[in-house]
Amino acid sequence: MSPDALVRMVLFGEFMALVIGVALLVAHAWWWWWYERWSAGRLDAVRTALREALAEGERHLRFTRDFVRLPMRLQIYLLGELAPHLTGSERQALRQLAHQAGLLRKAEQLCRSWFWSRRLFGTKLCALVGHPASVVLPLLADRNASVRAQAVEWAIHRPEPAVVEVLLQMLGDRDGRCRFAAQDTLVRLGHDAIVPLMTFIATADRAGLLGALEVALTMADARLLAPARSLAASPHADVRVRAVLLLGALGSQDGIALVARALDDPEPAVRQAALRALSSLGHWPAAGRVAALLHDPAWDVRRQAALCLRAFGAPGLIYLRRLRDSNDQVASAVARYALDLSSAGASA
Amino acid sequence: MMWYLAVAVEAIMGPVETAVLLYFCLINICYTSLLVAAVFEMRRMRNEAIGINDHIVVGSRLAPTISILAPAYNEEATITASVQSLLTLDYPNLEVVVIADGCKDSTVAVLTREFALVEVYRAYSARVPTKGVVALYRSARHANLVVVDKLNGGKADALNVGLNLASGDLVCAIDADTLIERGALVRLVRPMIIDPDVVATGGTIRPVNAVETKNGRVLDVTVPRTLLAGVQVVEYLRAFLLGRLGLNRLGGNLIISGAFGLFRREPMIASGGWLHDTVGEDMELVVRLRRLGYERGTASKVVFVPDPTAWTEVPESWGVLGGQRDRWHRGLTDTLWRHRRLIGNPKYGAMGLIVFPYFVLVELLAPIVEALGLIILAASLAVGLIDQTFALLFFAVALGIGLILSVATLLLDQASFLRYRRPGDLAWLVWWSIAENLGFRQMTVYWRLRGLVKYMRGRSDWGAMTRKGFATTPPAPVPAAVPPPRAG
Numbered sequence: 001m002s003p004d005a006l007v008r009m010v011l012f013g014e015f016m017a018l019v020i021g022v023a024l025l026v027a028h029a030w031w032w033w034w035y036e037r038w039s040a041g042r043l044d045a046v047r048t049a050l051r052e053a054l055a056e057g058e059r060h061l062r063f064t065r066d067f068v069r070l071p072m073r074l075q076i077y078l079l080g081e082l083a084p085h086l087t088g089s090e091r092q093a094l095r096q097l098a099h100q101a102g103l104l105r106k107a108e109q110l111c112r113s114w115f116w117s118r119r120l121f122g123t124k125l126c127a128l129v130g131h132p133a134s135v136v137l138p139l140l141a142d143r144n145a146s147v148r149a150q151a152v153e154w155a156i157h158r159p160e161p162a163v164v165e166v167l168l169q170m171l172g173d174r175d176g177r178c179r180f181a182a183q184d185t186l187v188r189l190g191h192d193a194i195v196p197l198m199t200f201i202a203t204a205d206r207a208g209l210l211g212a213l214e215v216a217l218t219m220a221d222a223r224l225l226a227p228a229r230s231l232a233a234s235p236h237a238d239v240r241v242r243a244v245l246l247l248g249a250l251g252s253q254d255g256i257a258l259v260a261r262a263l264d265d266p267e268p269a270v271r272q273a274a275l276r277a278l279s280s281l282g283h284w285p286a287a288g289r290v291a292a293l294l295h296d297p298a299w300d301v302r303r304q305a306a307l308c309l310r311a312f313g314a315p316g317l318i319y320l321r322r323l324r325d326s327n328d329q330v331a332s333a334v335a336r337y338a339l340d341l342s343s344a345g346a347s348a
Numbered sequence: 349m350m351w352y353l354a355v356a357v358e359a360i361m362g363p364v365e366t367a368v369l370l371y372f373c374l375i376n377i378c379y380t381s382l383l384v385a386a387v388f389e390m391r392r393m394r395n396e397a398i399g400i401n402d403h404i405v406v407g408s409r410l411a412p413t414i415s416i417l418a419p420a421y422n423e424e425a426t427i428t429a430s431v432q433s434l435l436t437l438d439y440p441n442l443e444v445v446v447i448a449d450g451c452k453d454s455t456v457a458v459l460t461r462e463f464a465l466v467e468v469y470r471a472y473s474a475r476v477p478t479k480g481v482v483a484l485y486r487s488a489r490h491a492n493l494v495v496v497d498k499l500n501g502g503k504a505d506a507l508n509v510g511l512n513l514a515s516g517d518l519v520c521a522i523d524a525d526t527l528i529e530r531g532a533l534v535r536l537v538r539p540m541i542i543d544p545d546v547v548a549t550g551g552t553i554r555p556v557n558a559v560e561t562k563n564g565r566v567l568d569v570t571v572p573r574t575l576l577a578g579v580q581v582v583e584y585l586r587a588f589l590l591g592r593l594g595l596n597r598l599g600g601n602l603i604i605s606g607a608f609g610l611f612r613r614e615p616m617i618a619s620g621g622w623l624h625d626t627v628g629e630d631m632e633l634v635v636r637l638r639r640l641g642y643e644r645g646t647a648s649k650v651v652f653v654p655d656p657t658a659w660t661e662v663p664e665s666w667g668v669l670g671g672q673r674d675r676w677h678r679g680l681t682d683t684l685w686r687h688r689r690l691i692g693n694p695k696y697g698a699m700g701l702i703v704f705p706y707f708v709l710v711e712l713l714a715p716i717v718e719a720l721g722l723i724i725l726a727a728s729l730a731v732g733l734i735d736q737t738f739a740l741l742f743f744a745v746a747l748g749i750g751l752i753l754s755v756a757t758l759l760l761d762q763a764s765f766l767r768y769r770r771p772g773d774l775a776w777l778v779w780w781s782i783a784e785n786l787g788f789r790q791m792t793v794y795w796r797l798r799g800l801v802k803y804m805r806g807r808s809d810w811g812a813m814t815r816k817g818f819a820t821t822p823p824a825p826v827p828a829a830v831p832p833p834r835a836g
Contacts, residue, residue, distance in 0.1 A: 003738065004735070004737070004738050004741070007738065007741045007742055007745055008741060010745050011741055011744055011745050011748060014745065014748035014749065014751075014752060015748070017752050018748065018751055018752055018755060021752065021755035021756060021759060022755060022778060024759055025755065025758055025759055025762060025774055025778070026771070026774065028759070028762055028763060029762065029769075029771050029774050030771070032766060032769070033769075033771065084403065117395050120395060145542075146395060146396055153401060153404065175542065175543075176540075176541050176542045176543055176544060177538075177541055177542040180405075180408075180410065180541045181404065183410050184404055184408045184410055187408075187409065187410065214410060215410075218409050218410060299473040300473070303471065303473075306471075330471075333469060333470075333471040334471045336469035336471065337468055337469040337470075337471035339469075340466075340467070340468035340469045341468055341486060
């Protein structure tokens, strides 16, 4: 084949590829234009009927026959729109509706698929309609991290001990999104997760423990005081930081004493955490010790000490005014910064 | 005489022609690989997005804190809208640090008036060395807004001041004139939550010219009808959705756009922040972060995320655009030269073996080879070395490949995000894909070559960027700045 013929052939191929590309682009645009118009009216009607039916309870589900007739894509779209805002009997009614539309059966099939993207889609569907644990629970240990994380979302509405136990184990998951999803779900489960969390904290390895303490800090339940007290003496600085912050969130006499003791910790991060804890407790009798930390070798500790004194109110401000004229330039600077914040009514 | 010239040209052109042809094949193989990789990567990322839902991150108290660093230089026309849009982003733990880099206009006065700023004493730890800070402000109205007025030192210096003042686990570097979509941060942070080895993430940048905005929010997306802005829409789409998305899969990115990038704060400070003495500080920082990550065994991945979008104004005059492209190429050259020991170095994994050679061969050398190709074509035609029809056909093949890549990128964008919904807009996009080959592309080759020459001569100026601003009404006159009350 001559070079000329070869180039002509390539050019023809390119031309065909371009025609197909542009045709696909136009077809896609046209299809969406048509689909949006077609679906908008139906969605509005079904949305209204569905809202009324859910408000009335299960016996009015016959009004939702339009929902059953919708394409599955739109059914799932509607479920995704409604499900996050529903609880109790309304959620139960939504589940019944999904059952009528065959979505539960479909979700179950998808969850058992060999392909992870289908399992992921099935899990999402289960999270929307609240499928029984027998189908979704195994997916919390799925080999694919996206599927595990999505299964955690399903668990938000399942405060059963077996589910909470799996979530706690996920705090040490190798994948960040699973850890994050598990932490967030445990926080949302709240009361039901406290006792298992306490047990977990007592036995967890370091990776799981750090995640558990972050959950505990966000929950700030008084029952977590005992583990926080014991972990304030942990040999690991990152554990001590979280334990001290937790003590600051919980308070109590001996908790405050432990926080105050942490002001002398050799690790700057722990001293800083202790100052934040004292700020949140507003424990002004510690103002003298806190003021001494404005001369700390670590910058972050000095700044936090100044902000802590500011948080104490009048007793702290007295120290700050004294320190403003200190020979220690850094102490003087952070004191002035904190005083400026106070007088301006601004936040740090 | 003509015969001697023809013989001479043939003797020189023969090997050069072969080299240019081989390069032509190599560059198109690279682009096709990027396109295939981008399609797979888009699918993976969209599935990943299902695995961790935006509303969970938005509603979570456990989401990492983000400090947005917004350097501003004479931005009085757009600063209020920009800061308002930043303060109302959908993210739970957010701090906004605006750095006025020695503004000569009333940027600071506008901010003081609009956000009730109060001056506080300048106490901060300068872990990264910078030029002096003139004043530090906190907002009495927005607890998470910090404004710093500093001596002019350029964008890198301004970002470093922001880095020193930021308190978040992550810092998001943006241009003050960039509009970020409400849900963009939640999507940008996703890879950071998933993988602790990710040190930086970047989102898509789209031109805001011709897009309707209000109060720092994008209301209606249309394709610009003017040549320069229209062509840049296609160009940006190709650079982000084809180039950067594809590179995610082929060894990771070397560039995070300076207009919208998210970084882990501690590795940033440990690496020394943004460099002052380069015009390509965005790319240099990313390469340095990745390089140090490999050398120290710390986080070294850089991920491009296609769905978070930031909108920025692109130049609509040939002069300003030329200056910008010339600077970009100088920045690229400088970064590749500074880190030249990475090329082909297996110690740096896929970055050394695939990504760095790609940037040298394709991104850096492309204008030289393209210019050479055009010169050879013209010279060969002049002395009758090649047939005119063949030359024309070959030229059409080269343009055709570019067009196919552009259309494929448009398809990828439409199928994934459906940003441009009107059929008319799509027609304009296809037209701009064709039109960019008729003069614009050749001009970019010239600007990039000019950038190379300037780099060789040691020029490091930034050039000027004139902006129209997003506001449809002119800003109200600003009273002279009044010194804020000081603590007694």
